[in-house]
Amino acid sequence: MKSLLVLLAITVIASCGTRPSSTSDSDFSKAMKLDTTQFNTLHEKYKEPALFYRRFKHSDIDSLIKVHAQNKVLLVDQIGKSVQGRSIYELTYGEGDINVMLWSQMHGDEPTATMALFDLFNYLEGKDDGVSEIRDLLKNKLRIHFIPMLNPDGAEIYNRRNAQSIDLNRDARAGQTVEGALLKARAKTIVPRYGFNLHDQSIYYNVPGTKNPVTISLLAPAYNEAREINDIREGAMQLIVGMNEILQQYIPDAVAKYDDTYTPRGFGDNFQSWGASTVLIESGGLKGDPEKQEIRRLNFIIILNALIQIAEGSYKRYEAAHYEDIPFNASLLHDVVIRNLSVGTDSIALKTDIAIRRGETTIGRDYFVRGRVEDIGDLPESIGYDEVDAEGLHFVAAKVSNDVVNDISSLTIEQAYALLKQGFMAISVKTRGATKESSLHGLPIHLFTQKQFFTTSSIDLGGTTNFYLGDSSGNLKYAVFNGYLIDLSKDVNYLTFKNRVH
Structure with a gap:
């Protein structure tokens, strides 16, 4: 990893008020982060130009996925079809032992992270740009499973629910819908150690005590009604502390936590109970960014940063208690x-x-x-x-x-x-x-x-x-x-x- 630091001229960012956990810093002497300038450069280079408005269609991503399949860096599988017969894809990267699942647009009108995932696909297929060792790290340590559009029927009409008018994020328990049952089946097959549940939230949330809109909201969902913290949920909290650290450099005082009330029907809550340290990312509001292109960039950055930290194990250096320092959304x-x-x-x-x-x-x-x-x-x-x-x-x-x-x-x-x-x-x-x-x-x-x-x-x-x-x-x-x-x-x-x- 030392050569990686030299190659990229990596700047290790100060911990922004966080303290190392009981794990010694020396255990993570190879932990690294790209600085904000480097992240910005990467996203500018790999941003998918075909996606620039929120209301893209299934046909738009279908054509992009076919291109990625031809590139043969990401393994592309059609894992099912929606109620109305639209294909649902899973793209896989890496050969490592640690399984990670990311799913986006289970609500059809929540597309910000979907755009960021296609930026990430372009990045993972890149070469000769000075960051090959990062890709090798992810490839060798992780096996990353992406489902970029779980609800293509909802996306087609920019609607939250699926074609049967069911909220897919309230179908984890029953698995009544073909899309919800598909996600549940993939989770049981893959058995992920980490999960990322990617959504958009209302643009009308604000950070309590401020006039700032919540640009990114994060959550380590509860796995039981008592909202207890076990090792799995604690891992999600540590990942979020790391995400918040870098977000504060982009959007200071514009990060909050989503409501953590236990939802027995919710996928995030169930993934947490199934043994996957699961992070909810909600893309909110930012003045002057109606198509959420800046928030898309932030998604790319924090997801990539989290994957690097999972591959290294370096997220464990964060104190989970600092998760509680992030305020909950207000709605004023x-x-x-x-x-x-x-x-x-x-x-x-x-x-x-x-x-x-x-x-x-x-x-x-x-x-x-x-x-x-x-x-x-x-x-x-x-x-x-x-x-x-x-x-x-x-x-x-x-x-x-x-x-x-x-x-x-x-x-x-x-x-x-x-x-x-x-x-x-x-x-x-x-x-x-x-x-x-x-x-x-x-x-x-x-x-x-x-x-x-x-x-x-x-x-x-x-x-x-x-x-x-x-x-x-x-x-x-x-x-x-x-x-x-x-x-x-x-x-x-x-x-x-x-x-x-x-």
Whole structure:
């Protein structure tokens, strides 16, 4: 391993506040880590370019897997089919004695780790890049089994559940579904010593006591209702302490733990009870990363780092007690929080806070959002990806333009923004487009083909979010457009709007 350190100019990273366990550091004198620069370089080199949006399909990964099969570095097996007949694959790397299982996208709308696994496949097939000794380490010590898309039917329509409307992660006990039974059978055949259960969680979790979204959530699932800690679960905790150590260098104070309530139907809990030190990785939220490409990179890094530490045994140097230092998810985050906004009438005054979230609706490989009022009232604990103190400002209803445009291409973002600054949030368009996908647009204004379009007339719980914040002189300061907060004092805003023609 010394030659590996020289070859890679490896920087051993300080333990970030962790202490070595009762195992002596000298027992792991060969333990190593890539530093952040080296990890970044590796991911940039091996990132799979065919996957760049969250809503990829089974056909996308099927074609990629066929390429990997031809490369003959990873052993590719079709281990089964989904309810609707889509192939489910397992890719295997290594010839070692330690079995590791990783499974992703058992929920069809949770694809972040799937992208990271294909980046990892590219890395494992690499050569002549100065990191061959790492691949040799993994190859000689481990036998790694990857199931990159367990729920292809759900992925096809970007849906959590399978084609039978069953949550696969609640089918470990009964094995009622073909996909759940398949994963259970593979676990019984492989008998993994380590497991990685890869998911996406809500983007609205925050780190307690902070305004930070939880970008990565980790968990060593309980194996019984008492949530006891045996050697198996302790190993998962130690792995997580190592993951948190490196994540803090990328996303300080943006890591939390997922709820550890024992779930007898859950796969993570059962893998833990079956003797596999199992780590749950949940990809959360990060401002400015709607397609989760940065979070994808973090998945690649912490999974690769964990595999290296398993191969070396070096994760055992971490004190499992430091797992408890990671806080549990809180759930106070919203897309927008407006504070102290006057929304009352002439007869009844009301100054209040408003919390807004945007829901997504999938159309093919894309989506649009609908902003809604999530909460109203005294909300000092609520936080937003975007926030504004509206003290001195009041609710102003938006207007609908009397003009008509031919189609989406007839209106530039600059023209739409100019209309928005004049108090218009909607304009009529003659044609919606030939397909559902063609009706999607990124303009900061609503386009509609209906006879009428109604903007927000009052703030109602669960209601729409198309209004302005204005001052007493009639000046419009902010637009709250479909759940997006837009500062009108700034030049044209190139936010990633996700809208559709009504």
